[in-house]
Amino acid sequence: MTFFARLLSATVLLASATAVPCRAQTAAPKTDFHQWAPTPPMGWNSWDCYGPTVTEAEVKANADYMAQYLRKSGWEYVVVDIRWYVGNDTAHGYNEKNPEFNLDPYGRFVPAVNRFPSAAGGKGFKPLADYMHAKGLKFGIHIMRGVPVVAVQRQLPILGSKATAADIYSQEGQAGWLRDMYTVVAGRPGAQEYYNSLFQLYANWGVDFVKVDDLSSPYHKPEVEMIRRAIDRCGRKIVLSTSPGETPIAQARHVQQHANMWRTVGDFWDSWEQLKEHFAVCSRWAPFIKPGAFPDADMLPLGRLGIRAERGDDRMTRFTRDEQITLMSLWSIFRSPLMFGGDLPSNDAFTLSLLTNTNVLAVHRNSTNNRQLFRKDDLIAWTADDPATGDKFLALFNAQDQELLPESEAAWASKVITRQTPGHSQTLDVDISGSTKLYLNVRDGADDIAWDHADWLSPVLRNGPQTVPLSSIPWKMATAGWGKVTANKSVSGADLLVAGRTYEQGIGTHANSMIEYDLPAGFTRFQATVGLDNAGAAQNTGGTVQFLVYTKNPFRPMPADSARVPVTLAQLGLRGACTVQDVWTGKALGRVTGEFAPYVRRHGARLYRISKAGTVPAK
Known part of the structure; x- marks a missing residue:
């Protein structure tokens, strides 16, 4: 033994x-x-x-x-x-x-x-x-x-x-x-x-x-x-x-x-x-x-x-x-x-x-009976009941963002790339003649998964025989969801690895992401391979990305810092005058009748307790 x-x-x-x-x-x-x-x-x-x-x-x-x-x-x-x-x-x-x-x-x-x-x-x-x-x-x-x-x-x-x-x-x-x-x-x-x-x-x-x-x-x-x-x-x-x-x-x-x-x-x-x-x-x-x-x-x-x-x-x-x-x-x-x-x-x-x-x-x-009351574009209301008092809770959200231009206005757009895409990649070759800006955009492929690892592989600016690796040029701005855009590495810091092949040069990022460059003068073409990084392909979920190239500002005008989110008391099942309390601060905000329409900051939220007039809000 x-x-x-x-x-x-x-x-x-x-x-x-x-x-x-x-x-x-x-x-x-x-x-x-x-x-x-x-x-x-x-x-x-x-x-x-x-x-x-x-x-x-x-x-x-x-x-x-x-x-x-x-x-x-x-x-x-x-x-x-x-x-x-x-x-x-x-x-x-x-x-x-x-x-x-x-x-x-x-x-x-x-x-x-x-x-x-x-x-x-x-x-x-x-x-x-x-x-x-x-x-x-x-x-x-x-x-x-x-x-x-x-x-x-x-x-x-x-x-x-x-x-x-x-x-x-x-x-x-x-x-x-x-x-x-x-x-x-x-x-x-x-x-x-x-x-x-x-x-x-x-x-x-x-x-x-x-x-x-x-x-x-x-x-x-x-x-x-x-x-x-x-x-x-x-x-x-x-x-x-x-x-x-x-x-x-x-x-x-x-x-x-x-x-x-x-x-x-x-x-x-x-x-x-x-x-x-x-x-x-x-x-x-x-x-x-x-x-x-x-x-x-x-x-x-x-x-x-x-x-x-x-x-x-x-x-x-x-x-x-x-x-x-x-x-x-x-x-x-x-x-x-x-x-x-x-x-x-x-x-x-x-x-x-x-x-x-x-x-x-x-x-x-x-709370009980928790539910979304309405969603009007990116202005959202949720409500719930307080079974002990009969009060209503109301949460208001402003999820507005600066919107991207549609795919139709991109200089180039890939097909949606998934695990089933041959080689998990696609080649790109786009005319950038006369352009002073380059924007590299990765989107989540409409699957609502925003952690896909995506790679711009061997990206080069070309003018005839002259080439410059894009990864050698500093970007002006870069966002990558929760990660950091990385030159010559994947967003996780590992090698750029797509479908079993390792690339020496490239840019690792996530869906969703945007990278902005000021283009050097004289270059006429942008060429690269775009692909789903191995780290994204190995996930149980996600693994669906789309790559887009813009040569002009891809964003629509920024929405206002705050927006009114109107709610009628009838939508909450209430009638007559009501009192409102700010749940986060505990402050009483007075009486309302008919409609309650506070301003909510972009990416912010407000949370209220609404009571029938004559009742004392719970503490």
């Missing part, structure tokens, strides 16, 4: 002696799991600031801040996101070359002790969960759907079954963006037992919240059901969050019956373009809000982000203050779970004020 085999055998015996069968725990709760989170969960998640590399000390620092400053406002969950079981993961991406996985003898990931020292000696996350519980907080973790590839390769046994990991897996449906896991095939002997053993372990640790990734988009219905059964029998009230999005709307009723929250979008970052997309998404999902089951508009990318995250560099959120008010107002009146993504100890006073506004959080916690 090899040393590894002897070690594994001994460890299995030890684990068998210490493992607590799920039946031996407290009896499964008789309450409906929706009652475990009757209001939308509120907490902190490590992903936006630490990616897959967060440490125990960093988790505790954020928990300490939450306990001191946020718990009294209802914030309670502290969630360790992806790959806490890898000892040598990397910032701004994943280590898929030589990851140091940590597993127990039953093929279940356990915390990397070099990152979570309290897990030493087989304690797992129990000491960290105990730390949270002592502070009046709750503890959560992220996992990937499925069974670890390494457990399959080692044919590790499944607790409570005669099967091994090699008996329950399929490579079909494996995530393309992270290949740690294989699909668990429902119905095979050992499949349900494997998920039972997972949640038995998490219950023993004292876990209160589990975010299951690669579950919602595409939607893995059999594994959703196995996970639900495993939680229900483990004896602990573990809140279930499914990810990423968009969860198929056709599965809305199913996921509502199996999870406490489910993602409605892909990963959301500090990009106005992505925030603006949420208005349509939230309106689509509002009918499915119910106590204990909440459509999840994703995390709040506020405060200090990107310390070691997948997206971008160490920064304070790129959202303006108006945009942050818009985000919090929409998430509150839509009743999305609130999972803060920034590093809490780095919060400034403004960020803290967003998270502790009593009146706004009351809308989030207590």
Whole structure:
């Protein structure tokens, strides 16, 4: 017997002696799991600031801040996101070359002790969960759907079954963006037992919240059901969050019956373009809000982000203050779970004020009948009821932008490029004779996914035999959603890689993006290849882009800084005189009759409580 085999055998015996069968725990709760989170969960998640590399000390620092400053406002969950079981993961991406996985003898990931020292000696996350519980907080973790590839390769046994990991897996449906896991095939002997053993372990640790990734988009219905059964029998009230999005709307009723929250979008970052997309998404999902089951508009990318995250560099959120008010107002009146993504100890006073506004959080916690009232172009109104008082909540948004000229006015436009496009690319050759300006525009291909990685490859300005690489000329202005336009690298800082080919020269960006150049005199043609970067092609969603070239200003005139958003009281179901209170400031604004028409700043929001005259607004 090899040393590894002897070690594994001994460890299995030890684990068998210490493992607590799920039946031996407290009896499964008789309450409906929706009652475990009757209001939308509120907490902190490590992903936006630490990616897959967060440490125990960093988790505790954020928990300490939450306990001191946020718990009294209802914030309670502290969630360790992806790959806490890898000892040598990397910032701004994943280590898929030589990851140091940590597993127990039953093929279940356990915390990397070099990152979570309290897990030493087989304690797992129990000491960290105990730390949270002592502070009046709750503890959560992220996992990937499925069974670890390494457990399959080692044919590790499944607790409570005669099967091994090699008996329950399929490579079909494996995530393309992270290949740690294989699909668990429902119905095979050992499949349900494997998920039972997972949640038995998490219950023993004292876990209160589990975010299951690669579950919602595409939607893995059999594994959703196995996970639900495993939680229900483990004896602990573990809140279930499914990810990423968009969860198929056709599965809305199913996921509502199996999870406490489910993602409605892909990963959301500090990009106005992505925030603006949420208005349509939230309106689509509002009918499915119910106590204990909440459509999840994703995390709040506020405060200090990107310390070691997948997206971008160490920064304070790129959202303006108006945009942050818009985000919090929409998430509150839509009743999305609130999972803060920034590093809490780095919060400034403004960020803290967003998270502790009593009146706004009351809308989030207590409102009902939440819905979009109307959308007139980019002027939007949402409303909800206060069941305790009969008051109406009204959120008004001004999402107006400086609009782009249509494709028909571009000097050149590509076809929409997708994963199915041969070579994931197209060549361009456009006449720029006499032009003094060049604008390179990438759009999202009308799929509302604004994180696609897009590349302008080997771009050159030409005048007969004379050529100049465009990537050697400084741009005048460049925007790329939440990323930074990068010369001779992809927007993520990696090589420019399209359909397996690496390019030395080019410009990496995102959809949506705009790059402006002052053209040197004398050049007559602009030539390049445009393509979907490998990082975009590997995503579960998106991967749809269009490239356009303009030689004149591609923007229409800027809209006014503010716009009136009129709402009649009749639209709210109210008659007679009413009083209005500004929810964000708490100030009484007086009486209105007939119509209420405040001005709202561009990219901003206003949130009001409207009461029948003669009643006292709630405080």
